[in-house]
Amino acid sequence: MMHTLPELLERIAEYAGEQSFPVNPRQLYEPCDYILTLGGKRLRPATLLMGYELFRDSDTLAEALPAAWAVELFHNFSLMHDDIMDAAPLRRGQPTVHTRWNTTTGILSGDVMLIYAYQFLSHAATPDMVPALLETFNRVAIGVCEGQQMDVDFETRDNVTIPEYLRMIELKTAVLLGGALEMGALCAGAHQDDAQHLYHFGRLAGTAFQIQDDLLDTYGDPAKFGKQEGGDILQNKKTLLVLKTLEVASEADCAELNQLMETGSEHPDAKIAAVRNLFDRNNIPTHIEAAKQQYQEEAFRHLDAVQVPEERKTVVRSFMEALLGREY
Amino acid sequence: MMHTLPELLERIAEYAGEQSFPVNPRQLYEPCDYILTLGGKRLRPATLLMGYELFRDSDTLAEALPAAWAVELFHNFSLMHDDIMDAAPLRRGQPTVHTRWNTTTGILSGDVMLIYAYQFLSHAATPDMVPALLETFNRVAIGVCEGQQMDVDFETRDNVTIPEYLRMIELKTAVLLGGALEMGALCAGAHQDDAQHLYHFGRLAGTAFQIQDDLLDTYGDPAKFGKQEGGDILQNKKTLLVLKTLEVASEADCAELNQLMETGSEHPDAKIAAVRNLFDRNNIPTHIEAAKQQYQEEAFRHLDAVQVPEERKTVVRSFMEALLGREY
Numbered sequence: 001m002m003h004t005l006p007e008l009l010e011r012i013a014e015y016a017g018e019q020s021f022p023v024n025p026r027q028l029y030e031p032c033d034y035i036l037t038l039g040g041k042r043l044r045p046a047t048l049l050m051g052y053e054l055f056r057d058s059d060t061l062a063e064a065l066p067a068a069w070a071v072e073l074f075h076n077f078s079l080m081h082d083d084i085m086d087a088a089p090l091r092r093g094q095p096t097v098h099t100r101w102n103t104t105t106g107i108l109s110g111d112v113m114l115i116y117a118y119q120f121l122s123h124a125a126t127p128d129m130v131p132a133l134l135e136t137f138n139r140v141a142i143g144v145c146e147g148q149q150m151d152v153d154f155e156t157r158d159n160v161t162i163p164e165y166l167r168m169i170e171l172k173t174a175v176l177l178g179g180a181l182e183m184g185a186l187c188a189g190a191h192q193d194d195a196q197h198l199y200h201f202g203r204l205a206g207t208a209f210q211i212q213d214d215l216l217d218t219y220g221d222p223a224k225f226g227k228q229e230g231g232d233i234l235q236n237k238k239t240l241l242v243l244k245t246l247e248v249a250s251e252a253d254c255a256e257l258n259q260l261m262e263t264g265s266e267h268p269d270a271k272i273a274a275v276r277n278l279f280d281r282n283n284i285p286t287h288i289e290a291a292k293q294q295y296q297e298e299a300f301r302h303l304d305a306v307q308v309p310e311e312r313k314t315v316v317r318s319f320m321e322a323l324l325g326r327e328y
Numbered sequence: 329m330m331h332t333l334p335e336l337l338e339r340i341a342e343y344a345g346e347q348s349f350p351v352n353p354r355q356l357y358e359p360c361d362y363i364l365t366l367g368g369k370r371l372r373p374a375t376l377l378m379g380y381e382l383f384r385d386s387d388t389l390a391e392a393l394p395a396a397w398a399v400e401l402f403h404n405f406s407l408m409h410d411d412i413m414d415a416a417p418l419r420r421g422q423p424t425v426h427t428r429w430n431t432t433t434g435i436l437s438g439d440v441m442l443i444y445a446y447q448f449l450s451h452a453a454t455p456d457m458v459p460a461l462l463e464t465f466n467r468v469a470i471g472v473c474e475g476q477q478m479d480v481d482f483e484t485r486d487n488v489t490i491p492e493y494l495r496m497i498e499l500k501t502a503v504l505l506g507g508a509l510e511m512g513a514l515c516a517g518a519h520q521d522d523a524q525h526l527y528h529f530g531r532l533a534g535t536a537f538q539i540q541d542d543l544l545d546t547y548g549d550p551a552k553f554g555k556q557e558g559g560d561i562l563q564n565k566k567t568l569l570v571l572k573t574l575e576v577a578s579e580a581d582c583a584e585l586n587q588l589m590e591t592g593s594e595h596p597d598a599k600i601a602a603v604r605n606l607f608d609r610n611n612i613p614t615h616i617e618a619a620k621q622q623y624q625e626e627a628f629r630h631l632d633a634v635q636v637p638e639e640r641k642t643v644v645r646s647f648m649e650a651l652l653g654r655e656y
Contacts, residue, residue: 028477081439085432104413104480107435111409112473114439115466118446122462130459134450138443145440149356152432 002053002315003061008046012072015065021116031097031109032116035076038092043323044180045072050316051184051198054308064187067124067133071180073117074137078144080110085152125187132186136199140179147171154238162243166207166291174206181316197302204299205320211292212324214239218276219285230272236261240291241284249282296324330381330643331389336374340400343393349444359425359437360444363404366420371651372508373400378644379512379526382636392515395452395461399508401445402465406472408438413480453515460514464527468507475499482566490571494535494619502534509644525630532627533648539620540652542567546604547613558600562593568619569612577610624652 003011016036021029045068052064082088083096084106090096098106117137124133150168154160182199190198214232218241222229232239242261246254257278265271279285299320303313331339344364349357373396380392410416411424412434418424426434445465452461478496482488509526518526542560546569550557560567570589574582585606593599607613627648631641 022474025474025477025481027481028474081435084435103431107409107412108473108477108480111439111442112470114442115469115473118462119466119470122459122466127459128456130462131450131455134446134458134462138447138450141443142440142447145436145443146350146353146356149353149436152436153353153355 001058002312003049003058004315005046005050005319008049009042011049011061011065012042012045012068015069016072019069027101027105028109028112031080031101031105032076032113034100035080035091035097035113036072038094040072040076040092042072044075044176045069047177047202047316047319048180048184048187050319051181052188053184054198054306054312054316055185055188055190055194063125064184066120067183067187068180070117070120070124070137071176071183073113073120074141074144075176077110077113077117078148080106080113082148084110085148124183129186129189133183136179136182136186140175143171143175144173147173147175160238160243162240162247165238165240165243166211169210170203170207173210174203177206177209178202178204191307194306194308197305201299201302201306201320204295204302205324208292208295208299208324211240211288211295214241215285215288215292218272218279230268230275233272233275234265234268240288241279244284244287245279245282248284248287249278253278253282292324329386330640331377331386332643333374333378333647336377337370339377339389339393340370340373340396343397344400347397355429355433356437356440359408359429359433360404360441362428363408363419363425363441364400366422368400368404368420370400372403372504373397375505375530375644375647376508376512376515378647379509380516381512382526382634382640382644383513383516383518383522391453392512394448395511395515396508398445398448398452398465399504399511401441401448402469402472403504405438405441405445406476408434408441410476412438413476452511457514457517461511464507464510464514468503471499471503472501475501475503488566488571490568490575493566493568493571494539497538498531498535501538502531505534505537506530506532519635522634522636525633529627529630529634529648532623532630533652536620536623536627537651539568539616539623542569543613543616543620546600546607558596558604561600561603562596564589568616569607572612572615573607573610576612576615577606581606581610620652 021032023029048068048071049061049064052061056063079091080097083091084098084103088096089099094100096106097109101109118134121133121137122130124130147168147170150164151172154165154168178199178201181202182195185195185198217232217239218230228234232241242257245257249257257275260271260275260278263271300317303317303320306313349360351357376396376399377389377392380389384391407419408425411419412426412431416424417427422428424434425437429437446462449461449465450458452458475496475498478492479500482493482496506527506529509530510523513523513526545560545567546558556562560569570585573585577585585603588599588603588606591599628645631645631648634641
């Protein structure tokens with residue numbers, strides 16, 4: 001028997017409820033508890049458990065829970081520090097840690113959360129699995145830092161290429177999904193080849209998801225998508241849509257886009273409409289959709305290559321399909 | 329044969345020279361190289377190697393170098409983040425990372441250095457030693473964060489007790505020295521009891537060193553000590569000398585000290601003289617010296633308890649004696 005996604009999330013919630021940070025120093029640990037209860041969807045630890053259950057029966061799931069929790073702690077550490085760097089006042093509608101407390105707290109509580117991630121990792125599975133888990137975790141964590149640095153750099157650069165942008169989203173968000181699957185496989189004692197295929201499955205599917213995210217920000221139904229309509233356009237973000245336009249459009253269209261991105265957002269609806277119009281007449285949604293499709297297909301080829309019976313792959317396959325299959 | 333301290337430092341310098349961070353993203357890794365070349369004394373990694381050479385012959389020293397370098401990277405990560413929290417413009421006479429670059433860089437480069445510390449740790453010694461090393465490293469790293477938080481908290485508290493202060497300096501700086509010795513012992517495959525005795529030796533000696541540091545700031549020869557004379561007094565820092573005075577002095581003396589600590593430093597020499605006078609007439613140096621002595625004696629009892637021939641202890645013993653034996 002394998003667990004469904006809701007069942008896995010329940011197991012994670014149960015496990016999380018049994019863990020607690022020390023009480024003191026309060027100022028250090030309260031923000032850790034706070035950010036963990038802001039209602040993250042916990043898809044990364046769930047993905048790790050799916051990776052595990054590809055290879056092992058679900059009654060041994062407890063062996064993978066510490067590593068799953070390590071991934072969730074790492075993700076929240078990165079959110080805490082990213083929010084400082086982005087000067088973000090809110091996360092999921094609540095004050096960010098450095099806003100509710102201060103920057104010192106945001107830095108130090110983030111640091112200790114990262115160290116606790118390693119603490120959970122070191123208690124994952126059996127001691128002989130720790131070195132391999134640590135290796136994967138470090139590789140992914142370094143990637144996430146490099147991706148964040150690239151994202152920061154891009155803000156002040158006007159010559160970002162599409163391959164650079166794709167590499168940035170891959171590092172900043174997708175490698176953690178791949179790493180979670182790989183670590184789940186490692187906890188289960190899977191063969192190295194299978195663990196690698198799962199890493200690439202998560203990495204490529206995660207990149208496809210981020211490409212889709214760019215598209216949905218401009219073309220998605222805000223009610224379903226849950227973000228402000230055309231938010232990227234109003235913030236003049238150099239998304240994949242913008243980069244692709246600058247690559248394929250006429251000189252006149254490029255000039256118009258550059259000009260639009262230098263104007264303020266006093267008339268948001270008009271600005272969104274003008275930029276969308278530019279995207280549409282250059283077939284940008286079709287280009288981006290094709291790029292997403294390419295990543296997605298390559299991703300699922302890696303899942304296909306994992307040497308376990310097809311029925312074991314049902315949960316992780318339909319989870320990733322649901323993640324990638326939203327309509328726009 | 330065992331290595332002397334200068335020989336150990338040379339081995340560390342040689343090893344460090346062989347390591348390098350990736351070139352890109354430049355903004356992420358340049359600050360890591362920068363802080364490592366500011367001329368730290370590298371006493372922590374040297375201490376780890378001394379812990380190793382208590383148990384193993386020096387021709388196997390290479391096995392302990394990755395762990396030693398992990399400790400140095402961790403220390404520099406903590407300096408980078410502490411400098412942001414303390415808004416420190418200079419470190420060893422050079423601009424701090426967040427001053428030379430910016431806060432975002434200070435946070436992110438610090439984060440990636442911490443992760444690289446774990447990367448080196450995971451390549452330390454043989455794979456079966458990794459879980460124990462990780463356990464010690466995490467315990468110490470969490471302690472350092474807690475100590476830093478206590479230090480931050482103390483700035484805005486006026487009821488800090490002496491035990492709390494001692495616990496703060498122990499966590500913030502001494503446990504890393506203890507952890508380095510313990511990790512050196514673990515790399516050498518030493519018995520758990522010996523590793524624990526070394527941890528406590530470093531922890532207690534490190535605390536004695538910090539107590540001495542408070543004393544030297546007010547009573548040391550600035551030429552030898554290398555800091556501004558009476559710096560703590562001019563910054564109104566609640567050092568151990570202040571806390572002890574408030575504990576043992578008359579109400580009138582306490583009131584005078586509190587008043588002095590609320591005044592500015594327009595007349596630095598007069599202020600230093602007045603505070604010193606208060607300390608002297610309450611025998612504070614004697615009290616503090618006794619506290620230091622107590623930690624020191626307990627520390628060396630732990631070194632005595634380590635089950636190796638006395639001659640193997642020569643290097644680490646004389647190193648720690650030199651650290652603690654400066655005149656004042």
